[in-house]
Amino acid sequence: MSQASKLKKQAELAKKPTVKQAFLTFVYALTDNRSFCMAWLIAGFIFFTVYGFIDNPDLAKTASVIGKTHPRLFVWWAVFSGVSLYLNLQYLYKLNSFRDGKLAKVGNICTYLGVICIFACVNIPSVEPEDGKTLQMIAHWSTALLFAAFFAAAIIVYLLHMSMKKSVKHLIMLIVLSLTLVLMVVLLAIFGKSGGIESIPMWVAYIIVFLMNYTKPFQPVKK
DSSP, rough: OOHHHHHHHHHHHHSSSHHHHHHHHHHHHTTTTTHHHHHHHHHHHHHHHHHHHOOTTTOOEEEHHHHHOHHHHHHHHHHHHHHHHHHHHHHHHTTOOOOSSSSHHHHHHHHHHHHHHHHHEEESSSOOOOTTTTHHHHHHHHHHHHHHHHHHHHHHHHHHHHHTTTTTHHHHHHHHHHHHHHHHHHHHHHHHHHHHHHHHHHHHHHHHHHHHHHGGGGSOOOO
């Protein structure tokens, strides 16, 4: 092969996107579609809610406990919950140009880690202390808690960013979400594990994200 041919081949290869670039381009396209993201958010909220009531009319069982009897539905619970929140937080960041700065970087990292943790959680079966599988129990509950913590953090950093820009409506949302998380911790400390208690922050998070993404008062002002 001549030198000119080699240079031409190298130039062609340089133009071809890497797997990482192709993936990021694909994700960017998905999170740029308002209707697609909204559909996922609504579907995620509905599936999360319906799943919580399966064999569980009083919401006493947690998602993990329900998953012991319905393992396939537990996987779908992770898919709908993880993907719906990831897509809509990415859409939220893009919609409001929340891409630069330390808070934005923290938020983006948290969305990725949240997805990783929820899928790790469903792949580590839930066990009880009496089962004698301490490490498995710790791993399962750790990933479950981290899933919630990372997605909560991804919402909080955005609300904090907007609050520092003196946006009262975002400050109110920040206070509501923060108080909800504190309330959940207090109720869990008093009553122990409960599907109903653990569902409250997710419902609030879904509502807050919906308001910020799809209602007029939270839409960015066009310049």
